Amino acid sequence: xxxxxxxxxxxxxxxxPGKPVLERVSFALAPGEILSVIGPNGSGKSTLIRVLxxxxxxxxxxxxxxERPLKNYSGKQLARKIAVIPQxxxxxxxxxxxxxxxxxxxxYLKRFQLEGGRDxxxxxxxxxxxxxxDLEDRRIDEISGGEKQRVILARALAQEPEILLADEPTxxxxxxxxxxxMSLLRELRDKKPLSILFTTHDLxxxxxxxxxxxxxxxxxxxALGTPEQVLDPELVGRIYKLRLRLVPKVFERTPFLVPALDxxxxxxxx
Amino acid sequence: xxxxxxxxLFSVLGLLLLALFLSVLLTLYFGPVQLNFGSAELLxxxxxxxxxxxxxxxxxxxFRVRLPRTLLAVLVGGGLALSGASFQALLRNPLADPYILxxxxxxxxxxxxxxxxxxxxxxxxxxxxxxxxxxxxxxxxLAVARSNGKLPVITLxxxxxVVNAFFSALVMFVLxxxxxxxxxxxxxxxxxxxxxxxxxxxxxxxxxxxPGLLVLFGLARDFNLFSLGEESAQQLGVNVERSxxxxxxxxxxxxxxxxxxSGLIGFAGLIVPHIIRLVFGPDHRLLLPASFLFGxxxxxxxxxxxxxxxxxxxxxxxxxxxxLGGPFFIWLLHKSRERLSR
Numbered sequence: 001x002x003x004x005x006x007x008x009x010x011x012x013x014x015x016x017p018g019k020p021v022l023e024r025v026s027f028a029l030a031p032g033e034i035l036s037v038i039g040p041n042g043s044g045k046s047t048l049i050r051v052l053x054x055x056x057x058x059x060x061x062x063x064x065x066x067e068r069p070l071k072n073y074s075g076k077q078l079a080r081k082i083a084v085i086p087q088x089x090x091x092x093x094x095x096x097x098x099x100x101x102x103x104x105x106x107x108y109l110k111r112f113q114l115e116g117g118r119d120x121x122x123x124x125x126x127x128x129x130x131x132x133x134d135l136e137d138r139r140i141d142e143i144s145g146g147e148k149q150r151v152i153l154a155r156a157l158a159q160e161p162e163i164l165l166a167d168e169p170t171x172x173x174x175x176x177x178x179x180x181x182m183s184l185l186r187e188l189r190d191k192k193p194l195s196i197l198f199t200t201h202d203l204x205x206x207x208x209x210x211x212x213x214x215x216x217x218x219x220x221x222x223a224l225g226t227p228e229q230v231l232d233p234e235l236v237g238r239i240y241k242l243r244l245r246l247v248p249k250v251f252e253r254t255p256f257l258v259p260a261l262d263x264x265x266x267x268x269x270x
Numbered sequence: 271x272x273x274x275x276x277x278x279l280f281s282v283l284g285l286l287l288l289a290l291f292l293s294v295l296l297t298l299y300f301g302p303v304q305l306n307f308g309s310a311e312l313l314x315x316x317x318x319x320x321x322x323x324x325x326x327x328x329x330x331x332x333f334r335v336r337l338p339r340t341l342l343a344v345l346v347g348g349g350l351a352l353s354g355a356s357f358q359a360l361l362r363n364p365l366a367d368p369y370i371l372x373x374x375x376x377x378x379x380x381x382x383x384x385x386x387x388x389x390x391x392x393x394x395x396x397x398x399x400x401x402x403x404x405x406x407x408x409x410x411x412l413a414v415a416r417s418n419g420k421l422p423v424i425t426l427x428x429x430x431x432v433v434n435a436f437f438s439a440l441v442m443f444v445l446x447x448x449x450x451x452x453x454x455x456x457x458x459x460x461x462x463x464x465x466x467x468x469x470x471x472x473x474x475x476x477x478x479x480x481p482g483l484l485v486l487f488g489l490a491r492d493f494n495l496f497s498l499g500e501e502s503a504q505q506l507g508v509n510v511e512r513s514x515x516x517x518x519x520x521x522x523x524x525x526x527x528x529x530x531x532s533g534l535i536g537f538a539g540l541i542v543p544h545i546i547r548l549v550f551g552p553d554h555r556l557l558l559p560a561s562f563l564f565g566x567x568x569x570x571x572x573x574x575x576x577x578x579x580x581x582x583x584x585x586x587x588x589x590x591x592x593x594l595g596g597p598f599f600i601w602l603l604h605k606s607r608e609r610l611s612r
Contacts, residue, residue, distance in 0.1 A: 076507035
């Protein structure tokens with residue numbers, strides 16, 4: 001058995017019987033690997049993250065977290081291994097940034113235990129890593145969207161996870177913040193043993209920032225491999241029902257795809 | 271620093287405890303009848319109270335009227351504020367309050383039915399009836415308000431208003447039909463009243479509170495994580511479904527017990543947690559106990575006002591809390607109006 005951080009074996013999931021959202025999805029996430037998940041709307045990307053983080057229970061198949069079945073983990077145990085960054089966090093009540101980051105320490109605390117000096121140290125370290133240290137006393141509802149997403153990342157890092165799952169983490173960010181956020185993820189992966197799985201609608205972001213790409217099509221794995229292997233205009237175009245064109249020489253190795261629009265700006269495949 | 275430390279927790283709670291003690295002394299001191307006790311006489315009357323002896327006129331006023339009334343205000347105010355804070359955390363909605371949600375209305379109706387039953391069967395645990403009524407009300411409100419698996423603020427408030435109006439009408443109906451001498455007056459139920467009760471009743475209230483308070487204080491950190499959203503809370507290790515159920519049960523229990531001895535006192539559960547959050551921040555590990563203490567202070571002082579404003583006549587304490595709470599609610603609603611469009 002290989003030494004994987006996270007492994008899905010033939011997992012399936014459906015909200016209503018007979019209409020699987022995920023169908024026999026298998027993949028493995030190695031330590032230090034960044035895997036992106038792409039696919040059209042409704043292909044099961046978010047559901048995959050929710051199943052992997054045990055919010056939804058897989059109907060069949062099995063998930064292993066560091067070689068141990070997911071179902072054998074308690075909620076707190078799992079939260080020490082896997083941290084999740086949601087697509088958009090609406091945080092109720094006016095917490096300070098540092099308080100939000102400290103919530104990431106919850107899996108390590110007993111019921112009536114308050115965060116101690118070490119927890120504070122870890123939280124500040126997480127804020128430093130995400131370039132948010134100067135925000136710690138700001139109210140979470142007063143900072144910008146880009147800052148908030150980095151604070152949420154800091155909260156996830158405070159969990160000291162070995163696996164980071166991020167559900168479209170850059171969807172609500174402008175281009176500069178998208179790049180900053182993704183670069184940050186890659187830096188973190190380089191610094192510590194952290195495996196990262198993120199979903200995205202941006203094919204090129206996936207190409208640039210991931211080691212491997214998982215392409216989902218109606219809940220099934222359509223392709224799994226390096227960006228060069230998966231980002232094939234034919235293959236991706238067929239699944240997204242869109243004519244795609246490869247722009248050469250944008251990057252040295254990573255393919256760069258754009259919609260192939262005709263004069264009338266039509267690009268949809270029949 | 272924003273972070274909750276042990277010293278911050280204990281100094282804030284200590285301060286509030288002191289303030290509570292002072293407001294209790296204040297309410298014992300003030301009233302239509304001026305009390306002049308020497309310390310020896312005070313102790314003498316107190317020991318007579320303990321040994322069920324005959325009290326002097328002043329002793330009766332202090333120990334049979336003002337003290338039990340004040341203690342009841344402490345418990346009811348604390349309980350309503352605590353359950354308000356809990357409902358707000360659970361529903362991620364700062365406008366929630368047991369009264370606005372209709373929980374109090376359900377509890378009141380069931381309490382009255384319990385009292386009618388009690389007069390028929392000579393025994394019925396009224397707070398348990400009220401607890402059942404509170405649970406029915408909250409599940410009714412949630413069922414009405416839920417749309418597409420979500421709880422929009424606007425439908426939640428509307429459902430609360432409707433359920434409350436419905437239960438209030440039923441309260442009036444049952445009171446009119448039963449109109450027994452065992453039942454407190456309609457004004458008691460509709461506006462809420464703190465009245466002197468036997469110490470046994472006050473002890474019973476405290477006893478019913480214990481499991482509720484333990485559960486709610488024990489889940490304080492989970493409440494913080496709920497602020498991130500249920501899914502994030504779960505991904506941080508919270509057993510969301512179990513915690514939610516426990517909170518609903520515990521907050522409904524505390525509300526129900528408070529309502530069964532004081533009727534419908536509105537807005538304490540809304541105002542108090544909000545002020546605590548403004549001053550000390552939203553961390554529920556401080557917010558919950560601090561809301562309990564400040565709620566106790568708040569209602570004690572409101573009840574003092576109710577007693578003295580038109581003395582020798584009395585107002586219902588609910589009149590005071592509603593006069594303070596109505597404008598406050600509108601201000602809160604105005605502040606969060608952009609949330610309503612969601």
